[in-house]
Amino acid sequence: MRDPLNCFIDPDLALDGAGEGPLAGTTFAVKDLFDIAGTVSHCGNPDWGRSHSPAARNAPVVDRLLAAGASVRGKTHTDELAYSINGENPHYGTPVNPNAVGHIPGGSSSGSASAVAGHLVDFALGTDTGGSVRIPASFCGVFGLRPTHGRIPLEGLMPLAPSFDTIGWFARTPGLMRRVGEALFDGYAADAAEPASLLVPDDVWALCDPGTKAALAHAMAALEARFGAPRPVRLAPDGLKPWFMPFRIAQGWEIHQTHKDWIARARPHFGPGVRERMEWAATLTERDRDEAEAVRAQVRARFAELTQGGALIAIPTAPGPAPEVGRTAEALESFRYRVLQNSGLAPLSGHPQISLPVGRLEGMPVGLSLIAARGRDEWLLGLAERLCGEAHSGLAEIA
Numbered sequence: 104m105r106d107p108l109n110c111f112i113d114p115d116l117a118l119d120g121a122g123e124g125p126l127a128g129t130t131f132a133v134k135d136l137f138d139i140a141g142t143v144s145h146c147g148n149p150d151w152g153r154s155h156s157p158a159a160r161n162a163p164v165v166d167r168l169l170a171a172g173a174s175v176r177g178k179t180h181t182d183e184l185a186y187s188i189n190g191e192n193p194h195y196g197t198p199v200n201p202n203a204v205g206h207i208p209g210g211s212s213s214g215s216a217s218a219v220a221g222h223l224v225d226f227a228l229g230t231d232t233g234g235s236v237r238i239p240a241s242f243c244g245v246f247g248l249r250p251t252h253g254r255i256p257l258e259g260l261m262p263l264a265p266s267f268d269t270i271g272w273f274a275r276t277p278g279l280m281r282r283v284g285e286a287l288f289d290g291y292a293a294d295a296a297e298p299a300s301l302l303v304p305d306d307v308w309a310l311c312d313p314g315t316k317a318a319l320a321h322a323m324a325a326l327e328a329r330f331g332a333p334r335p336v337r338l339a340p341d342g343l344k345p346w347f348m349p350f351r352i353a354q355g356w357e358i359h360q361t362h363k364d365w366i367a368r369a370r371p372h373f374g375p376g377v378r379e380r381m382e383w384a385a386t387l388t389e390r391d392r393d394e395a396e397a398v399r400a401q402v403r404a405r406f407a408e409l410t411q412g413g414a415l416i417a418i419p420t421a422p423g424p425a426p427e428v429g430r431t432a433e434a435l436e437s438f439r440y441r442v443l444q445n446s447g448l449a450p451l452s453g454h455p456q457i458s459l460p461v462g463r464l465e466g467m468p469v470g471l472s473l474i475a476a477r478g479r480d481e482w483l484l485g486l487a488e489r490l491c492g493e494a495h496s497g498l499a500e501i502a
Contacts, residue, residue, distance in 0.1 A: 133178050134212050134230060147195070148184060198216075202468050226272055250270070251477045275493055280484055338406075353396055423464065448474075
């Protein structure tokens with residue numbers, strides 16, 4: 104396969120799906136964290152690839168999609184060990200963002216979002232630990248789902264922070280998003296209920312750029328026309344900043360526990376940003392982890408309270424559109440700090456979140472996210488299909 108967007112680490116990988124099935128005739132790409140029999144995942148770092156053996160079998164999610172009729176066409180780039188939100192990899196380069204050329208695609212599922220946005224495949228698998236499906240979906244102007252934590256088993260996937268890790272996916276059409284969900288979720292149950300209420304967290308919207316709020320105003324007006332006037336709420340009594348470090352600490356502690364033995368053995372070379380985060384994660388203690396987990400429990404309780412009874416939470420997926428490629432490490436780290444205050448909410452709570460490509464700012468996509476109660480993934484997919492059309496050049500109409 105041609106790779107005009109530099110989104111594939113292996114553009115020639117091809118596995119044909121079953122001749123029949125609900126996804127017959129579609130193609131998908133696989134993020135380079137998933138096992139494919141007979142191949143080595145590099146996980147965004149050459150030292151990982153050199154120190155690991157070929158997989159003995161496919162990841163189960165890949166086999167399920169093949170059995171449903173979809174065909175694999177390529178394995179996609181990721182940030183190093185998926186520990187970034189930007190999509191700029193010092194070893195393999197930066198995938199092109201087809202709907203915001205010259206701007207980052209977002210990470211860590213950068214190649215998957217780029218391949219879908221660039222029409223190289225119909226849909227793509229990614230992972231989302233802290234925002235790595237939702238942020239690339241927003242930056243590249245495609246649909247992206249982070250499911251309820253634990254809804255899809257993680258077997259055959261390189262772990263990052265297992266209690267935060269999820270398997271998600273991208274597509275340009277909400278109908279295909281739903282069909283992929285039908286293939287991947289056990290006991291898929293269509294849910295056509297309308298939201299009992301629409302919640303708009305003031306503290307989350309305050310984090311976004313004024314232009315982003317304006318770019319999503321028409322989408323919010325469409326939601327209000329359909330579901331009634333939104334109810335303003337505050338997620339956190341003291342603002343969102345007190346939730347950010349506990350998220351970062353709980354995640355970082357798990358990352359270190361997951362990879363410390365390999366790092367000690369392989370002594371990998373990490374690029375800027377990831378290197379510093381790995382060094383910082385190694386300093387975290389069990390006490391740090393326990394204090395962070397106490398805050399995490401509070402976040403879970405707050406989200407359970409807000410979403411009970413069929414409430415739907417609407418937030419901007421990211422504070423703004425994609426930054427330019429080649430920003431300084433300091434500038435990207437500052438932007439990452441703002442992004443993760445927003446994108447860290449669903450990982451802390453375990454709730455499902457879908458990003459809809461319904462806004463545009465200065466010619467670039469910006470996404471609107473909907474968050475539902477745990478386990479109501481089908482509801483989000485159904486709502487997206489009823490609300491939105493296909494994304495063209497990074498923008499989908501919303502009705």
